[in-house]
Amino acid sequence: MSSNQPYVINFNSIGKSDIGYISLAEKETLPFVPKRIYWTYFTPEDVIRGHHSHYNLEQILVAVAGRIIVTTELKNGEKKEFILESPKVGLYIPKMCWRIMKYSHNAVQMCIASNEYDEKDYIRDYNEFLK
Numbered sequence: 561m562s563s564n565q566p567y568v569i570n571f572n573s574i575g576k577s578d579i580g581y582i583s584l585a586e587k588e589t590l591p592f593v594p595k596r597i598y599w600t601y602f603t604p605e606d607v608i609r610g611h612h613s614h615y616n617l618e619q620i621l622v623a624v625a626g627r628i629i630v631t632t633e634l635k636n637g638e639k640k641e642f643i644l645e646s647p648k649v650g651l652y653i654p655k656m657c658w659r660i661m662k663y664s665h666n667a668v669q670m671c672i673a674s675n676e677y678d679e680k681d682y683i684r685d686y687n688e689f690l691k
């Protein structure tokens with residue numbers, strides 16, 4: 561279900577240690593119908609990504625490999641830190657939520673997005689976000 565708050569999603573997982581696992585992002589566990597999926601990788605450890613919010617886009621971030629530290633901030637000043645380090649865990653990021661992300665050298669971040677890419681949907685100025 562969509563929310564104004566970021567929250568962790570625990571995806572169903574099938575498998576066992578001797579054969580490996582499958583994680584499933586099924587419609588029952590997703591807060592929106594995905595329009596697009598993309599992934600980022602090889603982000604240097606000294607780079608902080610994000611620094612933006614979205615007017616309408618909702619996203620789910622998954623560390624399908626490695627570790628991602630995500631700091632979220634809502635317009636009311638509420639800040640949270642999430643450590644993503646399991647391929648069966650996602651982080652829902654609502655619209656109007658400022659975020660920064662730091663990556664381990666081996667991190668691969670999958671992003672499940674509610675809409676097409678649209679640069680006009682970004683708020684990249686922190687003061688504009690707070691208005």
Ligand code: TYD
Binds near residue numbers: 598600610611677
């Ligand atoms: P951005 O969403 O700002 O990345 P992050 O939140 O990981 O820091 O996107 C980085 C750059 O890539 C930015 O210049 C916009 C561009 N971009 C596209 O051209 N198409 C896309 O689908 C996405 C997600 C980004």
